[in-house]
Amino acid sequence: MTKKQLTALSVFVEADLSRRQYEIVRSTSQKLYPSYSILQKAKSDCYPPKESYEVTETCAQINLQELLNHTTIRLLTYLKDVLCELRPDECNSLNLFCKWGCDGSQQAQFKQTMENDATDSNIFQSSFVPLRLVFGAKTIWQNPTPSSPRYCRPIRIRFVKETVNITQEEIRYVENSISTLQNTIFLMENKSYSVKHTMVDAKVCNAATQTTSTMRCYICGATSKEFNDLTIKKDVDADALSFGLSTLHARIRLFESILHLLYKLTVKKWQxxxxxxxxxxxxxxxxIQEKFRRETGLIVDVPKTGFENTNNCITSRRFFANPELAAEITEVDFNLIYRLKVILEVLTSGHKIHLHKFADYGLDTAKLYVSLYRWHPMTPTMHKIVVHGATVIDKALLSIGLLSEEAAEARHFRLYRQNFARKFSRPKCNADIINRVLLSSNPLITGMRPIPPKKHFHLQGKQFL
Ligand SMILES: [Zn+2]
Structure with a gap:
């Protein structure tokens, strides 16, 4: 692929252009933009080999080994200038760390009939995000935005509703594929490269917490009744720390913590x-629900245990995006909501975090909570984040933002389906969707995009990033 083709393809993908839109843009400068047919050829280089696809009415999947090979080769090509400095023995002991996860989301329904009464109103997908390419302790490449969907590669997309069974089935499917993975071997400019794959599960922590009592902290073993007593110091379970924190669920859970609290603000009793x-x-x-609906158009609800509440996923994002409004509607202390927002932003930023400052900030937040709402114990999630947050980040294999699940969540499937998929045939439509996701997450194209800047929060003169 030439530089010109790559630039044109990058514009095509970044601006979410359709063929017609691209041709209009091209008519302004044929020198700058290659013809659509050349662009199409460049596009097809961004897909793994045809044999690695399996597409049906209700599912589109790509063989994990083939997808990893393709992704790795694209990444190595992107890093060509850096890699030529490496010694041959270093080239042969590279290791690519990826996180993987699966999640469901709701979709706009299309008026197409499907086999076996399958419904297309729900999408369940598994995907992975390359995080870091290393040899030994030296990092060669690091994903600059691990929480964004830009490097998020689709493993399998299915049109089914997320249930416990479907989730377990998907975990087994991906784990099976992982267990047989082999190194990617690649020859570039007379040098051979061998890349080992290490896949980290982004959701293990969540699964692990669900198996035990939800009212107990899996890190220190404290129970709900003990959460508000900040003088109790419990021993930390080192094994539990390797689970890390799930930041997507952290946002929803913190939002729900506030909901539980605010409904009881007038009676000031926990039970x-x-x-x-x-x-x-x-x-x-x-x-309060009526107030939320009026002021934000959002519907909030206390979730049933064990199930994600889709409303709360979107609502929690908006809730923490505007702490002033959130505090006004809920009558929960503004400083508390603001502090939780800062903590979530830091966790999902993907940047390196100053642990001591983060620990102090967490503890101050815990003290604030207890001083305001001693009668209502923190939820396990709030306890885990404000009390153990810094320790978890310190001990986890990869830093917290790197393990965020938001990347997998934030994909614009709806947009892809509406704009870029052939809708006359269901399997073709599914193939188009997975290809569009592959295109926009291609390391070669996505590497050309500028990285979003760090956000700065100034609160009591502290900065974390
Ligand atoms: Zn604990």
Missing amino acids: LRSDGDKAIVKERKQI
Whole structure:
């Protein structure tokens, strides 16, 4: 691929252009933009070999080994200038770290009939994000934005609703593929490269917490009743720390922590025993939900245990995006909401975090919470983040932002389906979708994009990044 083709392809992908739009842009400068047919050829270089695809009415999947080979080769090509400095023995002991995960999301339904009464209103997908290319302790490449979808590679996309069974099935499928992985071997400019693959599960922590009592902290073993007593110092389970933190779920869970708290603000009791208290809380819940709907157009609800609440996923993002409005609607302390927002932003930033400052900030946040709401224990997630956050980041294999699940979540499937897929045939439509995802996450193209700058939060003169 020439530089010109690559630039044109990058514009095509970044601007989400259709063929027609591209041709209009090209008509302004034929010198700058190659013809659409040349662009198409360049596009096809961005896909793994045809044999590695399996596409049906309800599913599009790519053989993991082939996808990793393709991704690795693209990455090595992108890093050509850096790699030529390496010695031959170094070229043969490279290691690529990736995180993988799976998640479901809701989709706009198309009016196409499907086999076996399958529904296309839900998409469940597994994907991976390359995080770091290393040899020994030396990092050659690091994903500059591990929480963004830009490097997120689709393994399998299915049109099914997320359930516990589907999730377990998907985990088995990916783990099976991982267990047989072999090194990627690649020859570039007379040098041979061998890259080993290390896949880290982005969701293990979540799965691990679900197997035990949800009201207990899996790191120190403290129970809900002990969370608000900051003088208790418990021993930390070193094995549990390697699970890391799931930041996507952290955002939803922190939001839900606030919901549980705010419904009970008038009665100031954690457990409701009298019918009178229950009625008061129920009424307040309705008032707050109505207020949310009026002011933000969002529907909030307390989730049933064990299931993700899709509304809360979107709502939690908006909630922490505007702490002033959030505090006004909920009557929960503004500083507390703002501090939680800062913590979430730091965790998902993907930048290196100053551990001591983060630990102090977490502890101050815990103290603030307890001083305001001693009568309502923190939720396990809030406890884990404000009390153990820094320790987890320190001990986890990869830094916290690198393990964020947001990358997998934020894909614009809806846009891809509406704009870039042939809708007359279901399998072709599914193939188009997975190809579009592959194109926009290609390391060669995505590497050309500028990296988003760090955000700065100034609160009591502290900076974390
Ligand atoms: Zn704990």
